[in-house]
Amino acid sequence: MPRTRDPVLRTAPSEVARECVRHQIVQSVCPCPPREVRIVRAQSLTLAAAGLALLAPTAPLAAPHPSVGAAGAAAPRREGSVRAADLLARVRDCTEVSRGRYRADDGTPATIPVCGTDGAVFWKADMDIDCDGRPGVECNSRTDPLFSGATAYQQSDGRYLSAETLPYIVVPGVSDIWDHRDHGVHGGSVAAVVYRDRVQYAVVGDTGPTGIIGEASYATAKALGIRPDPRGGGTPSGVTYIVFKNSRATPIESHASAVEVGERLAKQFVRATKQETRPPQAPADEWAPNGLTEPPRAEGGTGTGDSGAAVPEDARTPVEAPDPGTDQAATGDDGTRDDQDAPAAPETEDEPDDATDTGD
Numbered sequence: 001m002p003r004t005r006d007p008v009l010r011t012a013p014s015e016v017a018r019e020c021v022r023h024q025i026v027q028s029v030c031p032c033p034p035r036e037v038r039i040v041r042a043q044s045l046t047l048a049a050a051g052l053a054l055l056a057p058t059a060p061l062a063a064p065h066p067s068v069g070a071a072g073a074a075a076p077r078r079e080g081s082v083r084a085a086d087l088l089a090r091v092r093d094c095t096e097v098s099r100g101r102y103r104a105d106d107g108t109p110a111t112i113p114v115c116g117t118d119g120a121v122f123w124k125a126d127m128d129i130d131c132d133g134r135p136g137v138e139c140n141s142r143t144d145p146l147f148s149g150a151t152a153y154q155q156s157d158g159r160y161l162s163a164e165t166l167p168y169i170v171v172p173g174v175s176d177i178w179d180h181r182d183h184g185v186h187g188g189s190v191a192a193v194v195y196r197d198r199v200q201y202a203v204v205g206d207t208g209p210t211g212i213i214g215e216a217s218y219a220t221a222k223a224l225g226i227r228p229d230p231r232g233g234g235t236p237s238g239v240t241y242i243v244f245k246n247s248r249a250t251p252i253e254s255h256a257s258a259v260e261v262g263e264r265l266a267k268q269f270v271r272a273t274k275q276e277t278r279p280p281q282a283p284a285d286e287w288a289p290n291g292l293t294e295p296p297r298a299e300g301g302t303g304t305g306d307s308g309a310a311v312p313e314d315a316r317t318p319v320e321a322p323d324p325g326t327d328q329a330a331t332g333d334d335g336t337r338d339d340q341d342a343p344a345a346p347e348t349e350d351e352p353d354d355a356t357d358t359g360d
Helices: 013-027 035-055 084-090 218-223 255-277
Strands: 120-130 168-172 190-195 198-208 215-217 235-244
Touching (some): 168 218, 198 218, 198 255, 215 218, 235 255
Parallel strands (some): 168 198
Antiparallel strands (some): 190 198
């Protein structure tokens, strides 16, 4: 037997309203209204709730969390206040301190030198991902076929470093090409790693092959926005490694110490660039206070002192002009003329001749 729809659902709206009024009178006597009225009230409450939901303000959708893409996780532009452009301007020119050049990878030509300045050494290369050290979720023998549980340098508690959590770089092993120890670079030395417009401070935490350069930890790559996957991550070029000589983060596993030391040395490093590019200023003399130029000389020239500097007219000792017609010969200190001979004897009157003899 087919099921029939409820009669109340086929009732016209006006009839439903009349039924509701009639049952309100009945409800005072019978506490249980008929089934039709219960259905109508339930539908009315449902419609009212739906209307309130439509009128309620819509909450903004939560922003999705950034995901790790091909370029790596979202990262800050730089640590500290030193800009990438200022650091790169300091390492524009290279004075090679290595006795040879390095390869970026096996099978590539050796074209990368290690350069030096007064306060740092640097090189420009690619970035391979180092996942060595203490194993973790991202760095272990399953995620990295070349995984090694050790690093060249250890933490203050004797454990190996964690590439997954600590930003560090890898320097080439000691060889005839370059010995980093001769240039003040050791385990825990502080480095500024620059990629595009981002700066990341790190420590020297591991050593690598003697003929290859350009490697950093998983954490360093992730902070720079570089894909940190040890199996195919990294970037083929565009990374600048600046290691400050004789610097040290204490302890080596403290990234906060690396940032503090790196920021201070990076400011000094950049400041040295600005001092070198400032044109030399000529020392000011008595004629040029505050950069004023020397006044023009009068025609005919002016006298000069012993140092060659011009002497103003009113500062020179006046010389009396000689009287016309006088001899211009110089005189000595005693007042005598230099061109005179010894003074002649004064002239005397002629004495009278002797008296002639007279006769007796």
